[in-house]
Amino acid sequence: MPDTGLSDAEHETIRVLGQNLSADRALWVSGYFAGIADLKRSGAGQAGRASGVPDMLSGSPDNAPATTKIKILYGSETGNAAALARDLLERFTGHGVTVEAMDLAAYKVRDLKKEERLLFIVSTHGEGDPAEPALPFFEFLAGPRAPSLEGLSYAVLALGDSTYEFFCEAGKRLDQRLAELGATRMRERCDCDVDYEADSLAWSDKLLDDLGSSASVPAIAMPGAAAPLSGAKHDKRNPFTASILENVCITGRGSSKKIQHIELDIEGSGLTYQPGDALGVLACNDPRLVEDVLTCLNWTGKEAVVEEGVDTRTFLSRKAEITALTPKFLSMWATLTGRDDLQVLLDKQDRKELARYMGSRHVIDVLLEGGADSVAPEEFTAGLRRLQPRLYSIASSCVLNPDEVHLCVSPVSYDMNGRRRLGVASTDLAVRRGVGENCEVYIQENTHFRLPEDPEAPIIMIGAGTGIAPYRAFMQEREALGLRGKAWLFFGERQFRTNFLYQTEWQAWLKDGTLSQIDLAFSRDQARKIYVQQRIKEKAAEIHRWIEDGAHIYVCGDATHMAEDVNDALLHVLSTEGRVSDEDARKRLTDLQVSGRYQRDVY
Missing domain, CATH: 1.20.990.10 (NADPH-cytochrome p450 Reductase; Chain A, domain 3)
Structure with a gap:
């Protein structure tokens, strides 16, 4: 180890801190200490600030007066809005702007009427919906309690996919609603496609001009000012080349669909991850x-x-x-x-x-x-979009498998206009690449799909098909750490004989107590199709007791049908067993979401 001038105890403190920080917070800390170092070298005295990492990223050129203050609020599901918020935070700070970046899920709506300048970065999913973590904010803004915002100046950077009808619809709705509440646009909304980098950069440069910022002011304390900590050096711009250790079909003979279990070697990458995170895969076309x-x-x-x-x-x-x-x-x-x-x-x-x-x-x-x-x-x-990474929920625990990442992938295949069509990444990864071959990957953090901080808190896991992947990671983590809080799995697939994914593992966890209960719904094993939402309604009374006992609820899988049907089933549980109106049940479910006890990873 090089001579750093630090004691063994200080080295250990930094090591533990680095292991436990999220990527966002590690970036903030790196910039924070870079700022302290600069101030001390310049003789500006002691850099004093309360210890601990705040809920938001922040940056400001502490050695010169900033011309403008602005807060970036982002709503992200796949990580693009969050990554863009970090990029703009660094860019704005470097141009003399005092700036903060905050997840809309953590933003206190009561502060909205106090704000002077806000930059919103919001993505659109499904039929014009905002990112899952931003839903409560959007619902508040659309409701009767939304305040007058006549003192607010704002700008909206909308992310979407131009192949869909409701392109950037969440950003459009937000832009319109803010104007209705009296806020003033700093710049017209920018609607960006999935290859958003160039358009967002050009737009942000114009916004900086509008703000009257000084391009000559250097940045000091900002995310990314120093070398990033563990896991941050590889991202979609600089992926890690991982080799495939295993690629095996886990559906039985005669199954109507094929699902592969894939294990990747990430030894030496510095990549770490938590249960709930996703793996970004940079694939090749057929x-x-x-x-x-x-x-x-x-x-x-x-x-x-x-x-x-x-x-x-x-x-x-x-x-x-x-x-x-x-x-x-x-x-x-x-x-x-x-x-x-x-x-x-x-x-x-x-x-x-x-x-x-x-x-x-x-x-x-x-x-x-x-x-x-x-x-x-x-x-x-010039008319083609850039090929984008595909995200897959990680199906392993980094504690149990520190040098590996496991995935559960179903190759996409369908007919269109008499021609067979193949999913880009799912086919490239699960079909064309075998053991020993390489693929480029990175970790996409998902802070909105996490095990409870309280290890004793009950968890209810609901998923179908490959939506079982993060729950395998949850169970491996609980097993490795010896956690024994109650855990209940609801899983749906087509047939028990061919599609009970990771069956022996679930049975082992049920036997040793890592898993408390399991309810299965195999839709094609009987004349009348049965789905997970029906199992939820059948167990309504017990689920309600778990919720009242502090259970955290997780949903993973298809956003179009399964996730919404499960949402309706949970509303049924809350209204019938809680003996409340449908409106109160919706409010209760929203409260669970805001508090982090109802989390969804849907696609």
Whole structure:
């Protein structure tokens, strides 16, 4: 160990702190101590601040007066809004702005009427819904208790996916509601697609100009000012190359779907994770699809994509989204080919009709419908989105498996327009890559899906299909740490014989007491289909007792059907067993969510 001038006790304190901090807090601490060091070197005296890490990230150039103060509030589900908030915090601080960044889930709505400047970064999910952790804030803002905000200046950075009808809808709703409450826009809303980096950067630069910031003021105390602590050096911009240790099918013979258990080696990466976190996987496109696109464009695959420094085959394989259609692609293709039908569709500005069109075709379908005789690589590639990482709930405990990450992946496969379609990452990872092969990964922290801080608190885990993954991590963690609080699993799949995922492990946990109860719903084992929400209603009285005893409820799986049906079943439990109105039951469930006792990881 290099001579740091620290005592053994101080080294141990820092080591323990580093192991237990989240990525956000580790970044804050690194910047905090960088600021202290700078102040001490400059002779500015003792840098005094209350000990402990606050609930928000903050940064300000302590050696010069800041021109402006602003607070960033973000609502994140997959981590993009949170990552962007950290980036903008660093950028704004470096331009002389005193800035704080805070998760909307932790924000106290009573403070809203006191704010002067707010920057909201919100993502959209499902049919125009905000990120799960931001739901209570949105519900408050839409309700009768929302205050007048005439003294507030605000800006909204909306994240979404342009392939869907309700693109950036949560951000649009927020922007409109803030204006209705009397707040004043600092800048018009920015709607960003999944490859949001360039658009958000350009917009934030303009916002900085609007704020009248000074670009000459250096940043001192800010997240990322010093080298990040354990687990932070690898992210989606700098992934770790992990090797596959195991890739085995865990569904039985005759199953109508295939699910793979995958184990990855992360030894030497410095990556750590907690139960509830996800693994980001940077996948490659299907080689056959890449060749089909090259053929349609009359390309050899060796043409240069100058700005990327790669050839067209590499670009289409590793860097571009070549499955889902986007308005950006259709606009580019209409311009290059003179296809009036596409231009008419775009000019209508009918999101529903456009989403219907894009949902029934992929890029290859549009290319096969007719194209230009000759297309320059730079023209075509400019219309493609960047290939984005896919997130998978981690199915292992870092305590039990410190050098491994386990996943539970179902390869996506379906027919469209007479052609077989394959999920990009699920197929690349679970089908095309075998033991000994590599893939690029990073840890995506999910602070909104965590085991209770109280190890004795009961937990109720509800999931279907691959939604069982984080609960395997929960159980491994509880087993490794010897936790014995009550735990109850509700699990649904198609058939007991072929689809009871990790069956022997669940039976072992039930036998040794790590798991207290298990209720199963196999929909196709009887004439009348049974789902987990029905099991919940059947056990309503007991579930209600668990909730009254402080149980934490978790839901993981399909957002479109299962999660909402489970939500309705829980409302039924609260209203019937609690003998309250439907409205009071909804309020109770919202209160559980705000307090962190009702957490959902849905997709």
